[in-house]
Amino acid sequence: MNRWLPFEWTAALRFLADGRMQTVFIVGGVTIGVAVIVFMSAMLAGLQANFIRRVLTSQPQIQLLPREEVARPLRGADGVIEGAVVQRPTQRILAIDQWQAIAAAMRARPDVTVVAPTVTGSALAVRGDASRSISIVGMDPAQYFRIVRVPDYLVAGEARVGTDDILVGAELARNLGAGIADKINVTTARGGQRILTITGIVDFGNKGANERNTYVALRTAQSLLDLIGGATTIDLTVADIYAADAIAREIAAVAPVKADSWISTNAQFFTAVRAQQTSNTLIRLFVGLSVAFGIAAVLVVSVIQRSKDIGILRAMGASRARILRIFLVQGGVLGFAGSALGSALGAGALVVWHRWFRQVDGSELFPLVLEPSLFAASAALATLTGVLAALAPAVRAASIDPVDAIRG
Template sequence: MKRWLTFAWIAALRFLAEGRMQTGFILSGIAIGVGVIVFMSAMLTSVQTNFTNRVLTSQPQIQIVPPDEVARPLRLHDDGVIEAAIVQRPTQRILSVDQWQTILATMRSRQDVVIASPTVSGSALAVRGDASRSISILGMEPDDYFRIVRVPDYITVGDSSLGSDDILVGVDLANDLGATVGDKLNVTTAAGGSRILTIQGIFDLGSKGANERNTYVALRTAQSLLDLIGGVTTIDLTVTDVYAAETVAQDIQATLPIEADSWIKTNAQFFTAISAQNLSSTLIRLFVGLSVAFGIAAVLVVSVLQRSKDIGILRAMGSSRGQILRIFLIQGGVLGFLGSLVGSVLGAAALLVWHRYARQANGSELFPLVIEPSLFLSSAALATLTGVVAGIVPALRAASLDPVEAIRG
């Protein structure tokens, strides 16, 4: 194999082999550093992916709603004098999106919109026997809406099929009303609508507030209950790029007389937390990378001092400064690469062990583990580059040694 290697490679590998103890220590340090980077990066990626999926499967990515009603000051017709300059914000009635069929067709024709579903929502009172609870009704077309908000994935009892007299309720609401699948609820609204609905399924969205209030019915049922025949209060959308949802929402709002709210806007605190996690992860990688770089540099500096006579002999035998420079740069790169391989294995093993034993109170996993192959490739490339960069100063020092003074040493 040696005949396929250049002189610089042969000398670099020999120097590493002869200093086994130093090489072993620095490889251990690099492996631990890379293992920490792999572990932290994969764990944070898993957490963020799980949170993002939770958010995206429990709400639309963009929601189109009618603009707010605004009260304007009254003016006299003749001289323009303001008659009532102080106005209060009016109560917001349940309004239908104006010309919603045209807007729905426009949304479905956009290249950046995947699914568009009309919905009707409002408040109601659910009564069963002596028990009553305030609920939020959402009427929709199941075939489209359940592709946006994956309610069927959260059904614990019954199923998600909806007829005109069916309703889906949360597990906490069912417990409060003492109801289960097949029971009847008397649902009434402030608009005067009243309907006896049968519980078709019970879901668990993972949020007590949502499980206590959210209910789902067919679109026409909600329109009848809320006295909104032929109208819809919102149009829910999913887009091709979930992280471009705010840009798409602003574009829609600029071209149509409606308001468009993206999931990014309505989950500002979530993105603040994600940004804080990304910053902390970046800082951890930076400081771990710096510690690895200084460790490699320290070992190579010691190697230059210990091998100054060897370097002098190599220079006296005709080795160029460039060859001496490459010897120590190769050593730094090899140390970084080998350390990254060992560190990646350690990080992956730690992830699997942690995921195996870190459990919720009910024994289920905390969240699905996401391990991307690109993480290991980027870690190996970063560690190798760090090793080469860390070897620049020792390499320059070695290449600048005077052969005679180095041999006299």
């Protein structure tokens, strides 16, 4: 096999084979380091994917709302301000002006995938002696359920939203002592009143949402909130979820609405993600430095042990460049071999962790994300680290004087 390899590869592999104990230890060190990097990176990717999935399936990616009402001071005929103190007005429930035209414009945008007008407001749910304050969301299920995956959180009944139907949170149903097919009396501050039948109970995994959130048909909410033909919000999904903030700013600049993106409304989530990414980067850095110093230390020892061999090679006509390449090849081989074993070890540990460590209800802690790019990047990084770590020992080996080395 060696006759088909370049001289540098043949010599490098021979040196590694002769010092097999050192080779085994350094490959083991690289393996553990790469396994830690692969495991941490894949676990972080899974956690982020889980967070984003939960966020994006429980709220719109962009929500368009009416602009806030602003109080303006009264001016007299001569331009004198009549009111010295201007108080911020109470924000009433308002429909978006010309919302049909705005929704049509949103559907025409290539970066917007789903458009769902909704009517939202507060109400009081009463059943017998029990009453609870609730938040009503009136919508068209055909569009809205493509944005907020309410059926995915259904724990009882069905996601049917007719004229006299209502979907309620699990905590609200418990507080009202209600179940599927029970009726509740819904009353709003604007005088709207409706007796609705519970057709489904949902559990969002959030107590606050389960206590307040309810879903009714769009026309039912319009009637209850005295907004016939109106829409208080327009919910959107976009093709690129990470461009939602820029798209929201662009929409707010051209349309008479306020636009909130899921990125701006989940700032704490992104702060936590950035903190995790920073921690993962630091772990990778320190593990990489440990691997580099380990490879460098072994190759320095190898240079000292192989001084006579290097001197003989130099006396036989091997150039300094060839000696340099021999040790660079050794570093690259150590890094690549360790990365291959480490990637397999890290992936295996992740599969075992994902299979045996579960939440209380038996569901997965996080989705299993094993991307080929992660293994390719780990192999390239470990190989490059090995080559760079071998640079100093290689330069030292190439500078050895053959006469002094043979006499050594």
